[in-house]
Amino acid sequence: MRLVVQVKLLPTPGQASALEATLRACNRAATYASKVAVAKGLKDRNSLQREVYTDLKAMFGLSAQPAVRTVKKVVDAYTVLKANSRAGNLGSPTSKRYRRAVGGPVVFRPEAAQPFDDRCLSWQYDAHTVSIWTVDGRMKGIRFSCSPDQLKMVVAYRKGESDLVRRGGKWFLIATCELPDPEVYEPVDWIGVDRGVVNLATTSDGTNYQGRRLDRYRRWQARKRAELQRKQTRSATRRLARRAGKEKRHATQVNHRISKEIVLDAQRTGRGIAVEELGGIRERVRLRRDQRGNLSSWPFHQLGQHLAYKARKAGVPFLEVDAAYTSQRCPRCGHTERANRPGRDHFCCRRCGLAGPADVVAGVNVRDRARSAWVFVTAPAPSP
The missing domain is CATH 3.30.420 (Nucleotidyltransferase; domain 5)
Incomplete structure (x- = not known):
């Protein structure tokens, strides 16, 4: 079975600045590749990579493997979009949501998650650090924090890509772990x-x-949100963002x-x-x-x-x-x-x-x- 483990990164201010610049560069590159994919009808990975690979390296400062991961992220985004439209998750073809989703190229947020494979990211489990590629060069010794159980799972079962995520001003790595399925017993009832x-x-x-x-808690949260929204001040907006x-x-x-x-x-x-x-x-x-x-x-x-x-x-x-x-x-x-x-x-x-x-x-x-x-x-x- 497949599980994900969220590991919190503890970068220094300099390391955080490099990580932020990396995310923004990768997502600008992904948006560019997405526009090229729509303009030229290139939705498969190999043809899109041949078209934009050189541009991603020259225009956005990506090295070889991050450019490949960025192209794959774009192709995966269109695969998910196609699956959602076929399943009806975007509403009817005449709905506003459907037209907005399929009416133009996919645009990636400046701080959207970016996948890294083992060529771009390495783990030092004993030292509780990672080494990751950035636009400023290889950044080594970035500390991470997790529970002992999470660490055991990552050490034993981590497989494939890990996603770099920034959420609420904090940095995380989302590691994918492939656990063996235990044998299901015969139930007595x-x-x-x-x-x-x-x-x-x-x-x-x-x-x-x-x-x-839980229902009382939700009603209380709704009242607090309404109070802050009525104020319409910058401070209220910041508090709403923190409560999100x-x-x-x-x-x-x-x-x-x-x-x-x-x-x-x-x-x-x-x-x-x-x-x-x-x-x-x-x-x-x-x-x-x-x-x-x-x-x-x-x-x-x-x-x-x-x-x-x-x-x-x-x-x-x-x-x-x-x-x-x-x-x-x-x-x-x-x-x-x-x-x-x-x-x-x-x-x-x-x-x-x-x-x-x-x-x-x-x-x-x-x-x-x-x-x-x-x-x-x-x-x-x-x-x-």
């Missing part, structure tokens, strides 16, 4: 996980991870904590983890205007991603099952009716009288569907 807005996650065991605290991403990081940390606890519980008891398949829910559900903000900021997809990769890393079986009627179906008699759920928090079967918390009942239904689905997943293929 399943933990069904129901995801929601009021309760971020509820398991079939009855464990409930409430979202009220804070709410997102907080929600990510909450999802990490929840997913870690669920995976550890499954690993300890020898069970698997099952969640509802919620792809396209924003397109399927129609909400009132005052509810749309909550749904758009609902971190259910990220929680599912965290559960999936943590389970895979631990060798825990993971399944996504059909989400249809999990909150309306009685797990005892199978009766499915909207009236089975008279309120958001309560479930009461109209046929057999089974009652309980609605989210726990949904988690039990997810667990039961995983039991059935696993039989088909592990069944041997029929012989020809």
Whole structure:
């Protein structure tokens, strides 16, 4: 499996200046190569590299390998753009977003991430330093900081490129690590996980991870942003910039904590983890205007991603099952009716009288569907 490790760089002022100049030069070169690619219809790597390689070295001060990495970054950007347009992620072809995305060449931000391979970047793990190519020459002895677990992972499993990133005035290296997949054990049972807005996650065991605290935090952040935006001063603008991403990081940390606890519980008891398949829910559900903000900021997809990769890393079986009627179906008699759920928090079967918390009942239904689905997943293929 592939994971990324974020390592913080601690450059001196002189080193930071050289890194900034390098990022800006590489991204100016990438924008130039992007314009050439559109003007001459060169979207494959070899033809674009033959066209712009000499110019990138002469006009922007790049050496051989950074110029090659810059061309690859441009080609990858157009590959991603094409995939997003085909998948409909940019909206319909008549939408403003779609026309803006495909109507001209890709433009790279001055401080966009730049990939470096082992010819441009070397690691000195014992000294906690890196050596990296810059427009001012090879910059050696740039210190980095990370946790012991991160360092072990980078030393043992780092593979391929590492991206140089500047975020909030701080410097980072994003290293890609290829970890071997552990063997997935045969589960004795399943933990069904129901995801929601009021309760971020509820398991079939009855464990409930409430979202009220996160919701209060988001409303507080929204009020603070509105207060600063109304001031319209330079100081308020600086404070808004400092606060940018804070709410997102907080929600990510909450999802990490929840997913870690669920995976550890499954690993300890020898069970698997099952969640509802919620792809396209924003397109399927129609909400009132005052509810749309909550749904758009609902971190259910990220929680599912965290559960999936943590389970895979631990060798825990993971399944996504059909989400249809999990909150309306009685797990005892199978009766499915909207009236089975008279309120958001309560479930009461109209046929057999089974009652309980609605989210726990949904988690039990997810667990039961995983039991059935696993039989088909592990069944041997029929012989020809």
